[in-house]
Amino acid sequence: MENTGTLPSIQQEKNKWRIFAAVGIGSFMAALDSNVVNTVLPVIRDYFGSAVANVEWTLVVYLLVVSSLLLAFGRLGDLQGHKRIYATGFLIFVAASALCGLAPSVLFLVIARAVQALGAAMLFSNSPAILTRSFPRQQRGQILGLQATMTYLGLTAGPSLGGWLAQSLGWRAIFYINVPIGLIAFGLSVAFIGADKPDGESKEPFDWRGAVVFSAGLVILLLGLDQGQSWGWLSVATLGCILSSLLLLGLFLRLELKSPAPMLDLSLFKNRLFSACTASALINYICVSSILFLLPFYLLQGRSYSPAEAGLILSSQPIIMALAAPISGYLSDRLGSRLLSTLGMAILGLGLFLLSRLGADTSIGEIVSSLAVAGLGTGMFISPNNSALMGSAPRQRQGIASGILATARNVGSVLGVGLAGAIFTSISSLPDSNALVKAVETGLLAAAVIAGVGVFVSLVRGSKKAT
Numbered sequence: 001m002e003n004t005g006t007l008p009s010i011q012q013e014k015n016k017w018r019i020f021a022a023v024g025i026g027s028f029m030a031a032l033d034s035n036v037v038n039t040v041l042p043v044i045r046d047y048f049g050s051a052v053a054n055v056e057w058t059l060v061v062y063l064l065v066v067s068s069l070l071l072a073f074g075r076l077g078d079l080q081g082h083k084r085i086y087a088t089g090f091l092i093f094v095a096a097s098a099l100c101g102l103a104p105s106v107l108f109l110v111i112a113r114a115v116q117a118l119g120a121a122m123l124f125s126n127s128p129a130i131l132t133r134s135f136p137r138q139q140r141g142q143i144l145g146l147q148a149t150m151t152y153l154g155l156t157a158g159p160s161l162g163g164w165l166a167q168s169l170g171w172r173a174i175f176y177i178n179v180p181i182g183l184i185a186f187g188l189s190v191a192f193i194g195a196d197k198p199d200g201e202s203k204e205p206f207d208w209r210g211a212v213v214f215s216a217g218l219v220i221l222l223l224g225l226d227q228g229q230s231w232g233w234l235s236v237a238t239l240g241c242i243l244s245s246l247l248l249l250g251l252f253l254r255l256e257l258k259s260p261a262p263m264l265d266l267s268l269f270k271n272r273l274f275s276a277c278t279a280s281a282l283i284n285y286i287c288v289s290s291i292l293f294l295l296p297f298y299l300l301q302g303r304s305y306s307p308a309e310a311g312l313i314l315s316s317q318p319i320i321m322a323l324a325a326p327i328s329g330y331l332s333d334r335l336g337s338r339l340l341s342t343l344g345m346a347i348l349g350l351g352l353f354l355l356s357r358l359g360a361d362t363s364i365g366e367i368v369s370s371l372a373v374a375g376l377g378t379g380m381f382i383s384p385n386n387s388a389l390m391g392s393a394p395r396q397r398q399g400i401a402s403g404i405l406a407t408a409r410n411v412g413s414v415l416g417v418g419l420a421g422a423i424f425t426s427i428s429s430l431p432d433s434n435a436l437v438k439a440v441e442t443g444l445l446a447a448a449v450i451a452g453v454g455v456f457v458s459l460v461r462g463s464k465k466a467t
Helices: 004-035 035-050 057-080 081-102 108-136 138-169 178-192 210-232 236-258 266-270 274-303 309-313 316-335 338-356 364-391 396-430 435-459
Strands: none
Touching: 004 081, 004 108, 004 138, 004 178, 004 210, 035 057, 035 108, 035 138, 057 081, 057 108, 057 210, 057 396, 081 108, 081 178, 081 396, 108 138, 108 364, 138 309, 138 316, 138 364, 210 236, 210 396, 236 266, 266 274, 266 396, 274 309, 274 338, 274 364, 274 396, 274 435, 309 316, 309 364, 316 338, 316 364, 338 364, 338 435, 364 396, 396 435
16 A cells, blocks of 8 residues: 555656657657768669769758758647647658658659658657656756757767668668657657647647748758858859848748747747757757768868778767766756856867867877767757756747757758858868868868857856756
8 A cells, every 4th residue: 555656656757758768769760861861872873873963852852841840840739739740740750751762763752751851840849848848847958868869869870870771771771660660659659648738829820921931931041051062152043042041031030020929939039048048059050060071071081091980980979979968968957057058068169179180190099089079068068958948938839949949950050061061162172282181170170169159158048047
């Protein structure tokens, strides 16, 4: 009889970790598929006998669709329930993965990837909200740290896992493997994620006009940034995309200010903590994506390491990040986010500076240790910052907060690659035998300066703990 009172709490404890398993798998899979195709692009090109420019759209369309729909699905989660949107996203993602594996042509594969990205956007935009609702406030930093780890591991494991699967089982296996794993995660989601019925919020209409204008503006902006390196940064196409997107996004802000039920509640940004967390998250992903873009050039072309050796060296960053994120999240539940996030951003900046000092004969140990410093800073930053952002948003706005967080990640990653790519292209083309190494150094130093700005942005969030 003494133990009966503890049974509900024991069951609740088990259930919340089953919820995390469902969300963690979804975060890993959706992130993995954002870049798993990179490694097997040549294999797909040869299989279909298609031009590289056509096959590359399997990457571009995924990025554009995911990024443009995150806010919309976050808002739909607030209105219709996060579990409903999340579980539906799993079904779409799994079905589209099967279609990708069955693709008889490049065009079919591109369309299936767009549908897959639709499901991924539903997963990304609602997972932090589900975790925030399912775990007590005193565990929020820890659990969001674990979720961030799953997301980041998915982003970094994509190329190596994709290469191994394609070599062992063929390129279609990178999509088929999502089916059984996704169905298991879907079952966990349906069984254990609690039904969250919105309050009076659900009576508000969905802002379709704002959603369409925002999605169009972001798609055009990301397209210009993604293709700017090949089109030319000062070309009519690139500048036209950027200008058109700014006009559309400006129109979106005007519509949201006038709408009685906006898709994006701009009043969230009146909260200094929320605004600072969003801006510093954007800066963090600009810095991290600069590393992911530039270091392979340094290792493969500048130092002539094999792809396997380069992959092993680069793995030091995500490994340290995966270890640091849950610990930092646990500490933030007790200490608040300001100190840990600011320190993490500063350490990331230090790691970038150390990486910018790499030369043509730097030892592997120094490369690995510099990457480890950057990974430590990233892991220390992400968990407290995500926790503070989610905690500073009202309960009825958790979905849109999740969407904003995910959008900051995707846009920051594209901006980082665009900036690093522009610097790399400009310097590596100079008539200098050491131009490639100098291009990598300059790009990483620029990212270190941006991290310095991030330290300031993180500091101004204030010392108040999120609720």
